[in-house]
Amino acid sequence: MNEKKILNSLRKSIDNAPIDILDRIKEAPREKMDAHDEITRQDMRTPCLYR
Numbered sequence: 001m002n003e004k005k006i007l008n009s010l011r012k013s014i015d016n017a018p019i020d021i022l023d024r025i026k027e028a029p030r031e032k033m034d035a036h037d038e039i040t041r042q043d044m045r046t047p048c049l050y051r
Contacts, residue, residue: 018024033040
């Protein structure tokens with residue numbers, strides 16, 4: 001697919017998405033994380049200094 005077809009496809013998908021999807025996401029139950037997982041954990045290495 002070329003870029004124009006991809007963008008048109010995405011635009012159609014967004015236009016056809018349920019309107020209340022954001023409200024459903026906001027109202028969904030969620031639990032607070034007790035500790036960071038492998039995705040949210042930050043490296044404890046010293047930062048690389050660029051000059």
